[in-house]
């Protein structure tokens with residue numbers, strides 16, 4: 472295609488390309504419908520056509536191509552986001568998904584749902600993390616999205632506690648860059664006497680609040696979405712620390728943007744569901760276990776097989792077992808690899824033999840976007 476020199480010429484080329492893009496997207500959607508029929512015929516459907524590993528492969532290839540000879544000026548994130556939406560609409564033709572998430576509307580968890588599943592799912596706000604697990608366990612929702620850790624605020628204990636006992640599997644992860652904003656109906660930071668937010672967000676904006684609003688009362692609420700809702704309801708003198716999305720939903724003004732103390736503030740979310748994702752080629756496995764009591768080197772023995780097999784451990788969290796007087800700890804471990812890989816399976820069998828309690832939480836594709 473020759474480089475256009477005039478506006479009509481450029482628009483003519485764009486019109487021609489749009490027509491091709493539209494034809495191709497429609498063809499792709501028809502094939503996705505056929506994929507659903509093939510899955511149902513082969514018994515692999517069971518009504519659920521979501522395939523996180525396949526989606527990760529598609530997105531990885533999009534990013535790879537973006538750096539190849541046919542790559543363009545769009546960022547990896549932008550081009551992947553477009554493909555994400557195309558897959559989202561294709562999947563909605565196969566089987567529409569309902570995703571339970573930590574509400575109300577406007578939470579960062581809702582943004583994580585959108586980032587991972589795209590816009591063509593029904594996002595269902597829940598009041599608490601345990602309700603999300605129950606909703607997916609009973610089949611009221613197909614998948615759940617829960618926060619699990621923040622780079623500043625640390626782990627989300629409710630999520631870890633639920634993972635120990637649930638029958639659900641971890642099917643995926645999403646990481647989200649989190650930016651906090653001071654939002655209010657009024658337009659002036661100096662007049663704010665009360666700030667609502669989630670405990671983790673207060674922790675992440677503490678220095679800013681100490682410096683700019685040292686006298687304002689801080690009231691912890693269950694989520695940033697709820698904080699924004701209250702600031703909108705109460706008006707004058709109240710503010711919320713929340714996302715831009717929460718501000719938009721509640722028609723609040725941004726009094727101060729990006730007020731988090733650390734610039735790189737990332738939250739990791741997990742997707743939980745009833746299905747085990749297949750191997751995607753770049754996967755993580757999550758396990759939880761406890762060590763035998765009164766055995767010197769018990770934790771070392773649990774970790775040694777992973778190290779000896781050269782498996783890259785990406786995360787280790789400990790959490791005291793609830794109700795235990797003795798210092799018993801659950802160890803949550805993530806490492807690179809998939810539980811169906813024979814080498815990984817062997818390591819897991821060895822660790823299981825060494826542990827007092829052992830559970831595989833899931834193997835799933837590493838976050839692509």
Ligand SMILES: O=C(O)C(=O)C[C@]1(C(=O)O)C=C[C@@H](O)C=C1
Pocket residue numbers: 503506507520521522523525526529557558559561562565
């Ligand atoms: O390949 C599949 O299994 C599909 O259903 C197609 C498709 C896609 O649009 O590429 C759609 C949904 C799945 O989650 C994965 C991929």
